[in-house]
Amino acid sequence: MKYRKQFDRQVRAEDVWIPTRDGTKLHARIWRPTDAEAHPVPALLEYLPYRKSDWTAPRDAQRHPWYAGHGYASVRVDLRGSGDSEGVMLDEYTETELADGVDVINWLAAQPWCTGRVGMFGISWGGFNALQIAALRPEPLKAIVTVCSTDDRYDNDVHYTGGAVLGIDMLAWAGTMLAFTARPPDPATVGDTKWLPMWRERLDALEPYLHTWLAHQQRDAYWRHGSVCEDYAAIDAAVLAVGGWADPYRDTVLRLVEHLPGPVRGLIGPWSHQYPDRGLPPGPAIGFLQETLRWWDQWLKDDDTKVDDTNVMDEPLLRAWINDPVPPATFYDTMPGRWVGDDMWPSPSVTWDERPLGGADPVIVRSPHHTGIDAGRFFPFGNRTDLPPDQREEDGRSVCFDSVPLTDRVEILGRPRVRLRLDSATPRANVIARVCDVAPDGSSTLVTRGVLNLLSRHGRDRAVEWQPGTFEDVEFELNATGYAFPPGHRIRVAVSDAYWPWVWPHGTRGALTLHPADSAVLLPVRDPGADAGREPIRFDEPEQAEPLAVTVEPPARGRAERSVTHDVATGEWTLEVDPNYGGSRTYPDGLSYEESALERYQIRADDPLSATAGSQWTIRLRRGDWDAEIITSTELRATAAEFIMDSRIEARSNGETVAKRAWHRTTPRTSA
Incomplete structure (x- = not known):
């Protein structure tokens, strides 16, 4: 990690109150060049409820002064009712929160030290509301960087998964x-x-x-609010979408690069729920601030004020890290692997490999309810116990289907799917599928997983009970992944009807009957020769402002x-x-x-x-x-x-x- 104490432009920090339309004042800290009144700069906004005065202060110190030193006013605002801002906060991503964000953007654009162009960035909550505010199209907002965020508040957030x-x-x-x-x-x-x-x-x-x-157990108007997947065309700001394979929101990156009509680029690394420059496991970390500076310069600065004259749109539409196989562990300091690039998504370099689960005889899936105890943390945060351990015990509580040992390396990139022919003994049931990499020694590394509440098999906006004694084909996506299975290993599909505590069990003990011969896993296999002739994807080493003395x-x-x-x-x-x-x-104060x-x-x-x-x-x-x-x-x-x-x-x-x-x-x- 390289820490910068001095920048091309001297930086000052000041605390200000920003008024909103109803008179409520939000508290902000602004880092900007000292000469910005004479030489106005674009503004960058990070807008969070997590308290700039304490909880995010160390992280804020890493990036906001750095952006200011490179010719931006970098602004950290506490949401209404949080930190030092006035008012009360009643829920996530309310209309009030988003309207306040628009007020802040318009206020920033009107300041004498601002050029009138604004960017917005954030991770998790700040990535969510950056997307949502972009969909409201405030005129000064020209670009955003959204990290570890979601376009779907119902099916890709912390409340529900697969219904x-x-x-x-x-x-x-x-x-x-x-x-x-x-x-x-x-x-x-x-x-x-x-x-x-x-x-x-x-x-x-x-x-x-x-x-x-819990009052909204189906996808209704409450969840559609703030879910930009409802209308991707509402976003015309340039979007850099960033995720990590160890983060639960990574699927959003693939949907955004596929569906956004305006300028968009996607980046997925091996990271947890963290900014990619922070060096928290799993790595490798990248020079993320430098990468985002290129994005800001492209959309917010005139040509003569840019640090880098390369066009960020010349980068592949999606840059993704392919994890090399590793023994199962709850912590990896650095993941082995490589960067790949695709200029379209879905990519012509990715084809579907359908693999039947096998066996003609039906099997009963009736897992003990503690199946899932080795699932790992839903939000890996860079801690030593976050990732899933060896899955052999979980596999023993599931029904497993193994491939023959692979003769060649198989790389997958995207969202695998499973198609299962099922009957449920009860009207309400869940089904969970995991894909694991099984080494010759029997160790089992979790690659990806997915969940389906069978009540929502016909749509997340309705609940349709199963008729016991009736077989149906159900198909659902697993979480996105980039992973390479090596020769000699086997691909395992493990099916269970319990996954606690990730998935809350239905109230009745049930069982599933599965027809393996009519069931399959569909793997998005990427052509290993797809990168031939392409310039290698590289990033600078991480660089930040001098750390806060905490x-x-x-x-x-x-x-x-x-x-x-x-x-x-x-x-x-x-x-x-x-x-x-x-x-x-x-803290220093x-x-x-x-x-x-x-x-x-x-x-x-x-x-x-x-x-x-x-x-x-x-x-x-x-x-x-x-x-x-x-x-x-x-x-x-x-x-x-x-x-x-x-x-x-x-x-x-x-x-x-x-x-x-x-x-x-x-x-x-x-x-x-």
């Missing part, structure tokens, strides 16, 4: 956001007399997002980052996870930010109604005589007929309770 409830992140993310939205503004920014009334306003407005998310506290002893226990007598399995988003740290979280998922192997998921958070902020603490808990369980939600929060100031609330809600299980 099934995401047990692991529906609950965990709701618990996280309950704690996050309850955090107070900083009195050092908003004032000693204002911070407590602002905090009380936030606490009074709290309603766990889980209540809303002191990170070591994690508490005695707590594993991820642990699995099995009570043999009761048959209960328990998964405990410390999400380890960064832990506790002290004296702010101490303490964070502790624990997720717990429990189920008995023989009882789908034994499933419970819980999330606990404690966050404490201190500086001088200011001391604010938030303690939350969220729990989800279910009967055969309804989901049951219990949430609690206590907020304290200097040890005294400011607010204490509890919620108990139920909602019918309409399709999940």
Whole structure:
């Protein structure tokens, strides 16, 4: 990693309040060249609820000053009701959030130090709202960079997958956001007399997002809002879409390069849910800031002010990393592999290889309900326990179909599909398919997977119960991947009807009957000679601005980052996870930010109604005589007929309770 202390243009940072149409003011930090009033520059916006004063401050310091030093005003804004901004935040990606974003863009474009051209970038939430605001077409917004984001809020987000409830992140993310939205503004920014009334306003407005998310179990107007896949043509800004094979949102990159009508380029590396320059596993990291600078220069600057005169549209439409085979592990510092490029998507270099599962006799799929305990983290974050371990135990809980040992290397790129001829013993059931790379020693590396709630087999907007005793052909996509199977290895397709805690089980114990001879996996096989004669794809080494002087506290002893226990007598399995988003740290301004979280998922192997998921958070902020603490808990369980939600929060100031609330809600299980 190369750190830059000096740039061609001297940089200044300032905090400002940006007004919105209803008078609510959003707090922003702007890094820009000191001579921008005399020589105006384009503006870049990152717009998040994660608090620029503490939670994202180390990451912000890496990129915003760097962009400013290269001739941009780089702007970090706290969403309404988050960080130091006024107002309250009631949900993800609300119309208010997006309208505020448009107000901010128009305000930036009107500043005397701005040329009137604006770009927007972000990862995860910031990548989501960059796409969504681009679809609103504010005139100054000319380009975006969206990283680890989604175009489909229902089927490619943290709530549902394949029409099934995401047990692991529906609950965990709701618990996280309950704690996050309850955090107070900083009195050092908003004032000693204002911070407590602002905090009380936030606490009074709290309603766990889980209540809303579980009230919409099918793809309805709630989920279509903010899903740009509903109308790709609404986006005319230039879009650089970025993802990682270890990130759950990677499918979006392929859909965007296929469907966006305007300028678009896609980039998928081996990365987790992180910016690709940060060096967090799995690598290799790339010079991502330099790559995005080329994008900004192309769309936001005049020719005489560009750093690089090459046209970014000369790059392949899609640049993707092909992972070479590796033994299964929960952590890879660097993945072996290579970059490939395709000028069209779908690519003529990729053809479908249909492989029947085999066997003429039907087989019964009836997995124990703890199948999925070795699925790994839904959002790999660069931690040592994030990725799926050896899948042999999971394979043993599934019905597996193996190819013969391969005679040649087989590279796949895209979204594999499975077609299964099934009958379900119950009206409601899930089916899960995994593709694994099985080495000669029997070790099994997860390559990709997919889920289908059979209720949604005719569309995510409806629930159609299965008629037991009836066979149907169902087909569904697995997550996108770029992977090379080597000679001598076997391709395994593993089928199960349980995948806890990723997928919440239906309320009745069932079983599937599968006809292998009428079932197949369809692999997107890429021609290994497709890159002959093409210039190799290369990236600069990572470069960032000088890091923020943050002191990170070591994690508490005695707590594993991820642990699995099995009570043999009761048959209960328990998964405990410390999400380890960064832990506790002290900032240069004296702010101490303490964070502790624990997720717990429990189920008995023989009882789908034994499933419970819980999330606990404690966050404490201190500086001088200011001391604010938030303690939350969220729990989800279910009967055969309804989901049951219990949430609690206590907020304290200097040890005294400011607010204490509890919620108990139920909602019918309409399709999940």
